[in-house]
Amino acid sequence: MGKVTGFMEIDRQVGKYQPASDRIRHFREFTIPMSDAEVTKQAARCMDCGIPFCHGPTGCPVHNQIPDWNDLVYNNKWEEAIRNLHSTNNFPEFTGRVCPAPCEEACTLNLEDSPVAIKTVEQAIADKAYELGYIVPQPATVKSGRRVAVIGSGPAGMAAAQQLARAGHEVHVFERETKAGGLLRYGIPDFKMEKNFIDRRVEQMTGEGVTFHYGVNVGVDKPTEELMAEHDAVIYCGGSETPRPAGIPGVELHGVYDAMPYLVQQNRRVGRENIDSTGWPAEPILAGAKHVVVVGGGDTASDCVGTAFRQGAVKVTQLDIRPMPPEKEDKLAVWPFWATKMRTSSSQAEGANREFQVATLEFVGEDGMLTGVRCCQVDERRKPIAGTDFIIKADLAFIAIGFSGPMTTGVLSELEGKLTLNTDRRGSTNVVANERDYKTSIDKLYVAGDVRRGQSLVVWAIREGRQVARAVDEALMGASVLPR
Numbered sequence: 001m002g003k004v005t006g007f008m009e010i011d012r013q014v015g016k017y018q019p020a021s022d023r024i025r026h027f028r029e030f031t032i033p034m035s036d037a038e039v040t041k042q043a044a045r046c047m048d049c050g051i052p053f054c055h056g057p058t059g060c061p062v063h064n065q066i067p068d069w070n071d072l073v074y075n076n077k078w079e080e081a082i083r084n085l086h087s088t089n090n091f092p093e094f095t096g097r098v099c100p101a102p103c104e105e106a107c108t109l110n111l112e113d114s115p116v117a118i119k120t121v122e123q124a125i126a127d128k129a130y131e132l133g134y135i136v137p138q139p140a141t142v143k144s145g146r147r148v149a150v151i152g153s154g155p156a157g158m159a160a161a162q163q164l165a166r167a168g169h170e171v172h173v174f175e176r177e178t179k180a181g182g183l184l185r186y187g188i189p190d191f192k193m194e195k196n197f198i199d200r201r202v203e204q205m206t207g208e209g210v211t212f213h214y215g216v217n218v219g220v221d222k223p224t225e226e227l228m229a230e231h232d233a234v235i236y237c238g239g240s241e242t243p244r245p246a247g248i249p250g251v252e253l254h255g256v257y258d259a260m261p262y263l264v265q266q267n268r269r270v271g272r273e274n275i276d277s278t279g280w281p282a283e284p285i286l287a288g289a290k291h292v293v294v295v296g297g298g299d300t301a302s303d304c305v306g307t308a309f310r311q312g313a314v315k316v317t318q319l320d321i322r323p324m325p326p327e328k329e330d331k332l333a334v335w336p337f338w339a340t341k342m343r344t345s346s347s348q349a350e351g352a353n354r355e356f357q358v359a360t361l362e363f364v365g366e367d368g369m370l371t372g373v374r375c376c377q378v379d380e381r382r383k384p385i386a387g388t389d390f391i392i393k394a395d396l397a398f399i400a401i402g403f404s405g406p407m408t409t410g411v412l413s414e415l416e417g418k419l420t421l422n423t424d425r426r427g428s429t430n431v432v433a434n435e436r437d438y439k440t441s442i443d444k445l446y447v448a449g450d451v452r453r454g455q456s457l458v459v460w461a462i463r464e465g466r467q468v469a470r471a472v473d474e475a476l477m478g479a480s481v482l483p484r
């Protein structure tokens, strides 16, 4: 519980950022780490509220035992803290960096707008554990003799593979790209999470007996049925990468792109990889000296904003069709749930011009080149308001309005007619499986992560990876000691 009176004596602090003018000059992380003493003080604020909503159903999706590790950090027991944290979360250094922290929304101290800095403490525990050499491979002592294949090495695939290897199975991960990590590596920019953190985990997992096979697009380079014949179980963790079609006239103009090719390309550039590998456009998409418009209001849109600033954009405008949310939520109406309120990402704070309640009507251009984006104001029901049209100057526009499901080429096209799919309320078409056994309509084939739940969060992918591992272990062995 930290210090009994800590929450009354200590103010909430989180890691400070480098000033925007400095951080947009590079692609590295820019949060200035807090000292151990500062982190310990923040952990001391955990107040033993009795019913810790932070790790309950509306808080942390992996049910991190937050009050327990706050107490361990307060008492300087870092080794026990990482052991506790790892018991629910395979990769706390990922979530400590990129999780939107629903736990902090659900913290009892959030009723007073000063939740415990849970995410900061989580990251500090993981970083400190690496520094002190506590994170090493944990190979299974007894082998099961069973082989499991995992398709996709995003956070869901990585979590599933690590759990199953530790349960003694021979695990093979098949990944289409040249490196592991999925959207953590190729979607999320380095300024939110540097990629050496993924490499370190791959090294740990390799030490635990996981074999990574890169450059294998299952369903294209290797038939799924072949994989199923070679393994006792196959888990499909292929993500949800198909961009939602925008249906906006003018998308064919030179200068209009979906967000993903842009982000993937810059991540490859930073990672010193070939930018035209695996089918994305080979032409460089660069925002230097350009007027940029980003259509969409989520994480992906924000990442385009931050990337454009780092490439030297003159002006970046972000268009959101939703109304501007209130500055502050009505706590008693929404707590402990995630609140709709004005949130400003670090990328938006770098100088983005944000327009709310605006619809994108058309991309306009001359001689095939984008010159502007025609927009209008919309009412509460998102209907255009007559006479409010305006044009924003643009040399580059990115469409970041979400994803409509897994890639259709590969596993899905190969198993068409056999694999049951459904369309969720967000219009995303996902592979059907429940949250208990994660079984698809095909025997021996399981699914987890965004491919099952639609585009979501890293922490949900880790949760599903852990749970599918437990389900597969149980199916193969009759019982499992892996946690759900």
Ligand SMILES: Cc1cc2nc3c(=O)[nH]c(=O)nc-3n(C[C@H](O)[C@H](O)[C@H](O)COP(=O)(O)OP(=O)(O)OC[C@H]3O[C@@H](n4cnc5c(N)ncnc54)[C@H](O)[C@@H]3O)c2cc1C
Pocket: 098, 099, 100, 151, 152, 153, 154, 155, 156, 157, 174, 175, 176, 177, 180, 181, 182, 183, 184, 187, 188, 192, 216, 217, 218, 219, 237, 238, 239, 240, 241, 263, 299, 300, 303, 407, 410, 411, 448, 449, 450, 451, 455, 456, 457, 458, 459, 461
């Ligand atoms: C730009 C962007 C920013 C985001 N920012 C955040 C954030 O800040 N915080 C957060 O929590 N979440 C964020 N997310 C969401 C988060 O990244 C995803 O929810 C998460 O990565 C999903 O994990 P996954 O393992 O299910 O799928 P993915 O990460 O998509 O991984 C799927 C993997 O499967 C591979 N694959 C697919 N098909 C095949 C095949 N047939 N054969 C072999 N390999 C295959 C892919 O190459 C990929 O490596 C963001 C997403 C995007 C797009």
Ligand code: SF4
Pocket: 059, 060, 061, 062, 063, 064, 066, 089, 095, 096, 099, 100, 101, 102, 103, 104, 118, 119, 122, 459
């Ligand atoms: S994984 Fe996310 S929700 Fe869970 S404790 Fe960490 S920051 Fe909070």
